[in-house]
Amino acid sequence: MTAFDTQNEKDNIENINLIESWQQVNKQVAQACAQATKQHHEVTLLAVSKTKPAEMVATLVQQGQCDFGENYLQEALEKIQVLREQPACKPIIWHYIGSIQRNKTRDIAEHFDWVQTLEREIIAKRLNEQRPAELPPLNVLIQVNIDNEDSKSGCMPAELPALISAIKHYERLQLRGLMIIPAKANTDAFARTKQLFEDIKIEHPELPQWDTLSMGMSGDMGEAIANGSTMVRVGTAIFGARA
């Protein structure tokens, strides 16, 4: 066997493992949905591919995975570019889930379909101005600091009404819902966020697209779905540990 064959063999085995992990996560999502008396299609699986190569993304796209999440802008832009140039790769729905620096909004507005980490009006304003006219409005979620942690990103729950009022007038943004990263496991953070999400839906009937509650990661996706999550963001359980 030549070195080349060995490399191929190794790639094949890694691919099989990746596909198996992805199928396993899909099964867990399906089971959690069944327990919550939801349809599987009501919860979107976002595959968080940060630090992982474009080839792994392409492998999962081939299996039918549509949504991918990235945290690091430069890395993400390279991956998006590489995959766009592969004619065999179906279109991907890209979600930006990292923290947003003010001088990076243009790249985000031009290359992503969703932003899940909106927490300040100035960023919303810039994304709205910079979203290219030929693209559909950018889908946005407001990240909420649901546990009022000093060190965490996300807007404080008390700041939500003002932020929603501002964002809803931006025509190049489509406000879809909320995103959280809870401070600790096994608290009522998911349930409190679900309540907040439902309250806003009632208070803002003018937001017909208010339909997305992004919560749950590798370690707590079942619990999040049980508490009303409509989108789980899963990295490690699909792609393996990050370096």
Ligand SMILES: *Cc1c(COP(=O)(O)O)cnc(C)c1O
């Ligand atoms: C990295 C990341 C995830 C995925 O975390 P895992 O524990 O690897 O599933 C989800 N959401 C956000 C915002 C992240 O940064």
